[in-house]
Amino acid sequence: MSDELPRRALAVLGVGLLGMGLAVGSYGAAVARLLERGVAPGVAGFGMTLFLLGQLAVVAPADRLTRTRRAAWVAAAGLTAGAAASLLSAGETVATTLAARALLGLGQGAAFVGAMKHVGRRTPRPHVSTVQGFLGAMFTLGLAVALAAAPVTFAAVGLGASMTAVAAVTAAGALGAPFLASADEEPVVPFRAYLAPLQSPVGLALGLGNMATFGFLMVATTWYEAALDGVAAVPTTTALVAFAATTVVGRALGGVLAARVGDRAVVRHSLLALAVVLAGMAAGVHYESAAVVVAAVAGTGLGFSVPFGPLFALAFSNLADDAGVTLVVMLAVGNAGALAYPWLVGELVAATDTYAVGFAAMAASVLGVWLLWRRAITARAE
Numbered sequence: 001m002s003d004e005l006p007r008r009a010l011a012v013l014g015v016g017l018l019g020m021g022l023a024v025g026s027y028g029a030a031v032a033r034l035l036e037r038g039v040a041p042g043v044a045g046f047g048m049t050l051f052l053l054g055q056l057a058v059v060a061p062a063d064r065l066t067r068t069r070r071a072a073w074v075a076a077a078g079l080t081a082g083a084a085a086s087l088l089s090a091g092e093t094v095a096t097t098l099a100a101r102a103l104l105g106l107g108q109g110a111a112f113v114g115a116m117k118h119v120g121r122r123t124p125r126p127h128v129s130t131v132q133g134f135l136g137a138m139f140t141l142g143l144a145v146a147l148a149a150a151p152v153t154f155a156a157v158g159l160g161a162s163m164t165a166v167a168a169v170t171a172a173g174a175l176g177a178p179f180l181a182s183a184d185e186e187p188v189v190p191f192r193a194y195l196a197p198l199q200s201p202v203g204l205a206l207g208l209g210n211m212a213t214f215g216f217l218m219v220a221t222t223w224y225e226a227a228l229d230g231v232a233a234v235p236t237t238t239a240l241v242a243f244a245a246t247t248v249v250g251r252a253l254g255g256v257l258a259a260r261v262g263d264r265a266v267v268r269h270s271l272l273a274l275a276v277v278l279a280g281m282a283a284g285v286h287y288e289s290a291a292v293v294v295a296a297v298a299g300t301g302l303g304f305s306v307p308f309g310p311l312f313a314l315a316f317s318n319l320a321d322d323a324g325v326t327l328v329v330m331l332a333v334g335n336a337g338a339l340a341y342p343w344l345v346g347e348l349v350a351a352t353d354t355y356a357v358g359f360a361a362m363a364a365s366v367l368g369v370w371l372l373w374r375r376a377i378t379a380r381a382e
Contacts, residue, residue, distance in 0.1 A: 005131055006122040009072070009180050013115040014138040016079040016173015020108050021142020022166045023086045024051070024218070028225040029150035030089065030097060030159065035226055039094055045346030047101035048222040049339055052215065054105020055112075056335040060194050062113040063324045067188045071118035072180040078111030079174035086167035090160040109331065112139070114177075116327060121183035129316075133309055137251050140305065142169075144244035147221050152237065189322060197319040197329045201376035205369070206315045207333025212271060212369045213311060215338025216278075216362055217247070217304040222342045224297065227355040233290040242298040250305030263310035264377055271370040274303030278363035286356035314377070341365075 027048060034044040058078075066074050081103055089100035119131045146166075153162045197203035224243065228236040257266045277299035284292030312330065319326045345358030 004124050005127055006119055006181070009119050009122060010131060010134055012173055012176035012180060013072075013075060013119065014135055014173075016075070016082075016111060016170055016177065017115060017135055017139040018142040019086075019166055019168075019170030019173060020079070020082045020104075020111060021139040021144075022146040022169060023082055023089075023104055023142075023163070024108065024139075025143035025146030025221055026150040026154075026163065026166065027051075027101065028147055028221050028223065029154050031222055032151070032225045032229065033092075033154065033159070034094065034097065041346035041349040042343055043094065043098075043346070045222055045342040045344075047098050048218055048342035050098055050102040051105035051108070052218060052335040052339050052342070054102045054107075055109035056105075056332055056339065058106045058109035059113055059328045059331045059335075060191065062110040063117070063328045064188060066114055066117045066324065067186045070182055071114045071121065072177045072182075073114070075111050075114030075118060076174050076177035078107045078109065078114055079170055079177060081107030082111060083107075083167040083171040083174055086163045086170060090163045092159055112331070113324075113327060117324060118180065118183055120323060121186075122181065129309075129313065133251070133255070136308070137248070140251055141248055143217075143221065144247045144301075147224070148237070148240045148244040151225055151240070186322075186324065189325060193320070193322070193325050194328050194332070197325070198333065201372070203319055203329065204333070205372050205376035206311065206319060207330055208337055208369045209267060209271065209307065209311045209373060210315075210330045210334030211337030212274065212366045213304050213308050213334075215334045216274075216341070216366065219338060219341045219345065219362065220300060220304065223345055223355060223358065227285060227359075228293065228297070230355065231285055231288050231290060231293050234293050235290075239294045239297045242294065243301040246298050246301030247305045250302040251308060253302070254306040254309045257306065258310040258313065263314045266310040267307040267314065268370070268373055268377070270303060270307035271366060271373060274300065274307075275363050275366040275370060277303055278359055278366060282356045282359035282363060285354060285359060 031044045035041060062074055085100045085104035085107055088096050115135050116132050120128050123131045228234045228239055254266060277296050280292060281296035284296050315326050315330050316323060319329060348358045349355055
């Protein structure tokens, strides 16, 4: 990386977002433990709904705060909330688990907006997407590692010790963020500015594309461990490791593919492929085919992550002149669109005694986003 890049900020905020990813990715293992204790699937899944709701509620206020206060302080506040949420989740009761998820959502939204705004202001324009992509990749890495490792770690040392360690990683970023160099402030925009990009099919398609990628990634990580445990002969740990690997690799692969075929083509083909592999996941669970389930899990890792970078690149060039407004719109629509799905999958499991219907509903939703994308984005480009 160039010497002009804010290396210290990337290190400090990257560690903090890694910890946030660890906290988010551990929820699948926590859900499996709740189900073993007889907690209703809908209640268990509601924790991730609260996480998404927390992010939705905080992103616009966090962006406005970065315009009058140092963005690094906003990031520090979010990371502090994330560390506190990890400690709260160690209580293991249903009440503390749900409260921790809501607090983690608030923290994640503030930390993500604050971190992205801070490095964006302190980085030369040609490198902004690179440094912001690095921070996003650190969160994804933490999420992927936790998804694969949390079931084993919880069994080995317990949920309390595991989440205390996660809180320590997140707190390290929170403690370092206030000492980062200050950056330029931006003018405050009216709240209606955040709604303007949503008044066009292009803005809606881009936001719902984020729902299908980031939003549904949250849904998948909530239910994958429990779903895999319910299919005979599926090597759960191996499948989760494969998902973690493809999720991390997919972030880098998206940039490589975009350079060759363009952002629009990458997102269009990836959304269709994601709909297909989610349908494959539903079929594999229904017919209890271990091979199909493992392949589908690994495939969804790519489907969620490959279009992420190209999707945001398109958003920053098509939605609004203000980067903060664009970031808020993408995060808000992505979280709002996926809001009901963690709870819905749980309710469908309770009603049908299978995860197949829930994954089929996700596949149908992604297919709908793909159809909207073709109409709003592809047709516009042609």
